[in-house]
Amino acid sequence: xxxxxxxxxxxxRSTVQILNRGGGGSGIAWDAEGRILTNSxxxxxxxxxxxxxxGQRFRARVIRRDRERDLALLETNRxxxxxxxxxxxxxxxxxxxxxxxxxxxxxxxxxxGMVHATGGNWIQADIRLAPGNSGGLLADxxxxxxxxxxxxxxxxxxxxxxxDAAAFVGYREARAA
Amino acid sequence: MAISNSLAELSRxxxxxxxxxxxxxxxxxxxPDIPSSGILWREGVVVTTDxxxxxxxxxxxTLPNHNTISAKFAGRDTGTDIAILRIDDQTTxxxxxxxxxxxxxxxxxxxxxxxxxxxxxxxxxxxxxxSAWRTWRGGQIDRFIRPDVSIYYGFSGGALVDVEGLVIGLxxxxxxRGYGVTVPASTVSRIVGDLLTQGHVRRGxxxxxxxxxxxxxxxxxxxxxxxxxxxxAAKAGVFLGDVLVSLDGKPVHDTDDVQAHLAGDRIGKPxxxxxxxxxxxxxxxxxxxxxxxxxxR
Numbered sequence: 467x468x469x470x471x472x473x474x475x476x477x478x479r480s481t482v483q484i485l486n487r488g489g490g491g492s493g494i495a496w497d498a499e500g501r502i503l504t505n506s507x508x509x510x511x512x513x514x515x516x517x518x519x520x521g522q523r524f525r526a527r528v529i530r531r532d533r534e535r536d537l538a539l540l541e542t543n544r545x546x547x548x549x550x551x552x553x554x555x556x557x558x559x560x561x562x563x564x565x566x567x568x569x570x571x572x573x574x575x576x577x578x579g580m581v582h583a584t585g586g587n588w589i590q591a592d593i594r595l596a597p598g599n600s601g602g603l604l605a606d607x608x609x610x611x612x613x614x615x616x617x618x619x620x621x622x623x624x625x626x627x628x629x630d631a632a633a634f635v636g637y638r639e640a641r642a643a
Numbered sequence: 644m645a646i647s648n649s650l651a652e653l654s655r656x657x658x659x660x661x662x663x664x665x666x667x668x669x670x671x672x673x674x675p676d677i678p679s680s681g682i683l684w685r686e687g688v689v690v691t692t693d694x695x696x697x698x699x700x701x702x703x704x705t706l707p708n709h710n711t712i713s714a715k716f717a718g719r720d721t722g723t724d725i726a727i728l729r730i731d732d733q734t735t736x737x738x739x740x741x742x743x744x745x746x747x748x749x750x751x752x753x754x755x756x757x758x759x760x761x762x763x764x765x766x767x768x769x770x771x772x773x774s775a776w777r778t779w780r781g782g783q784i785d786r787f788i789r790p791d792v793s794i795y796y797g798f799s800g801g802a803l804v805d806v807e808g809l810v811i812g813l814x815x816x817x818x819x820r821g822y823g824v825t826v827p828a829s830t831v832s833r834i835v836g837d838l839l840t841q842g843h844v845r846r847g848x849x850x851x852x853x854x855x856x857x858x859x860x861x862x863x864x865x866x867x868x869x870x871x872x873x874x875x876a877a878k879a880g881v882f883l884g885d886v887l888v889s890l891d892g893k894p895v896h897d898t899d900d901v902q903a904h905l906a907g908d909r910i911g912k913p914x915x916x917x918x919x920x921x922x923x924x925x926x927x928x929x930x931x932x933x934x935x936x937x938x939x940r
Contacts, residue, residue, distance in 0.1 A: 469650060560661030560753065560764045562654035580657065580753070580766035582795070592765035592793055607654035620796055 470578060473609040474564055478574040480549035481566045481602055483517040484508050484526075484540075492567035492602030494611060495546035496635060502526060502540040503631055504601030505616050506533050509540065518546060519574065530634070536616055537626065537634045549603060552610030554627035557584050565593050565615055565623065567602025582622055587630075589613045591623040599623075656806060657766070660753060663808030665762030667738035668755045668801055670705035671714070671728070673698055678705070680756040680801030681728065682813060683735045684835055691800035693719045693726040694817035702728060706735050709760050718838035722782025722846070723826060724817045725834045738802065740828045741809035743786070748772050752790050753804050754814050754823075758797025767792030777899060778818045781846075783906065785830045788812060794823030837907065845907030847931030850874020853898055856886060863896045864888045864919065879929040882920065889917040905931055 480495040484504055491508035493516065495501075502516065509528055516526045526540035561581045569575050579593025591604060595618050604613035604625040613625030670678040671691045679695035681704065689704055696702070699716040706712065714728040746769060754765045773787035790803055794816045803811040803825040812825040837844045850871030858864050864886040870877050887895055890904045891914055904914050913928040 473650060558658040558661070559665075559762055560658035562650060562657060562766075580764055582765060583761055583763040585761055590763070592795075607651040621793060622795065 470564060470576065473605070473607065474566060474576045476547070477549055477564075477566050477603060477605055477609060477611075478576070479519045479547045481519060481568075481574060482546070483568045483573055484601060485515040485517065486510055490568070491598055491600035492615070493540065494601070494603045494614065495548050496539070496551075497548045498545065500542040500544045500546050501529075501635070502542060502546070503614065503635060504538055504540065505614065506531050506536045506538045508601040509538050514540065516540070516542060517573070518544065532634055535626065535630065535634060537614070537631060539635055549605075550610045551628055551632060552606055552608070552612045554589065554612045554629045557581055557589060557606070557612055557627075559583055562607045563591055563593060563604050563612065565591070565595060565599060565602060565604050567595075567599035567615060569596035569598040571598060579623070587626075588616075589625040589627055591625060593623045595623040657753065660804060660806055660808035661755060661762060661764045663739075664753070664755050664802055664804035664810060665757070665764075665808075666707050666736055667810070668757050668762055669707065669735070670757040670759060671696070671702065671800060672704070672711070673702045677758050677797050679797055679799050680758065682738050682800070682802050682810065684727075684831065685737045686733065687729055687731065688717070688835065688839070689714060689728040689730055690813060690831055690835060691726050691728065692813070692815045692817055693721055693724045694815070695799050696726050704728065704730055705757065705760060706732060707757075707762070708734060718842055720782060720834050720838065720844040722778060722780045722844065723784060723830060723834050724778070724780065724782070724815045725813070725826065725831060725838075727835055727838050738810040738828075739808075741805050741807075741811050743811070743827055743829060746772060746788070746811065751806050752792060752811065753806075754790065754792040754794060754798055754801060755804055756795065756798035756801035756814075758795070763795070763798075765793045765795060765798070777902060780818070781902075782844075783830075783902075784826055785833070786827045788825040788827055789822065790814070790825055792823070798823075845910060846934045847905035847907065847910045848874075848934040849876040849901070849905070849929055849931060851876045851881065853887065853901065855897060858886065858888075858919065859922075862888070862894070865895055865898070865901065875932040876929050879916070879927045881916070881918070881927060881929065884920075885925070886919040887916060888919055888924075890914050892917075
């Protein structure tokens with residue numbers, strides 16, 4: 467059986483910590499060019515410090531930001547292992563999901579849950595998120611990123627659907643396969 | 644359905660279970676804020692939680708096909724936190740029930756609700772199973788089922804289902820503090836039956852107030868602290884200050900032991916009460932009366 471640990475392992479390698487003044491969160495290694503997707507609220511300034519899964523620390527620069535959708539794209543000069551991106555349009559209520567991030571500063575922490583509801587601007591997940599998960603990935607049982615964890619509302623995790631994130635990055639077609 | 648051996652297949656099976664179970668889960672609009680949930684229990688009858696129903700008129704129900712239709716309040720039992728509604732609908736299939744005997748702690752379960760148009764789900768396991776219990780509101784629940792699942796706002800009145808989408812019971816956050824419990828389907832069916840045939844759930848009563856006391860021989864009894872005039876116990880000849888020791892030969896140590904003799908089917912059937920009065924034993928037959936249901940809210 468391909469268990470949660472096996473599915474989480476490569477996704478943890480694609481998850482980075484983002485540090486900046488007065489806080490931080492998580493980020494997703496989006497492509498082989500070293501671009502990182504995260505929440506806009508995780509990176510306040512034009513630059514941030516990033517720590518990758520190997521503990522390497524480096525700088526990243528914000529190259530695109532959408533405050534309303536709470537997304538930001540960072541550029542680095544490092545090679546990162548990009549996470550496979552899924553099609554959030556196919557998600558169904560009841561599917562298993564996992565979230566990876568740095569809740570309360572714990573790097574690469576994995577939590578397990580279920581798609582609670584879909585539709586609208588958010589994926590609602592029955593999953594235990596904490597501050598620091600922001601900007602990190604929500605993945606399906608096949609290990610594909612389906613959302614960007616963004617906030618907690620009445621105990622539910624709210625994630626931006628990966629299709630919206632891909633549209634923001636501007637690569638939707640190229641990555642659809 | 645065989646449960647698959649990979650997480651991806653399990654994930655598909657669980658979303659399938661949401662679809663199957665959710666086909667009988669409706670939204671109940673009976674309070675000012677977001678709707679609560681309900682289960683289509685049999686054709687035309689929706690069960691929901693009593694504590695989430697804040698009005699008994701102008702209630703509507705949103706069906707799984709997203710149609711919203713009017714519903715008529717048809718009875719409540721505050722003891723088990725169950726209310727029933729009648730709807731005019733033949734399109735929604737009634738809930739399919741699981742085999743309660745096969746439940747085990749650790750079984751994967753899903754809580755399903757419909758706090759809006761769409762069904763929502765949360766994931767967990769059965770955390771505890773135990774024997775029958777009595778709620779703080781006085782209702783008899785045939786089995787204690789505590790799921791380790793999040794009962795989100797709007798989930799009360801929804802269903803706990805197994806991995807095949809079969810209904811285990813009705814979830815409520817109104818009977819315990821801090822966590823939700825599931826009223827087993829067998830109890831829901833019993834209450835629904837009582838409410839449909841009698842309009843309320845029948846409960847017996849003696850018309851006494853009781854408090855545990857220790858007797859000189861070291862055993863425990865229940866002293867009669869108050870007595871309803873012309874109530875069942877008064878009519879049988881019970882006095883204030885008598886100590887109740889046993890009912891039908893079974894010792895009584897607390898009020899739950901007494902309640903066990905007061906189920907609806909015991910009304911009108913004499914119970915042999917062993918008492919102590921002034922140090923001497925005394926036997927009286929008490930005929931449980933029927934407690935009138937509480938008034939509407």
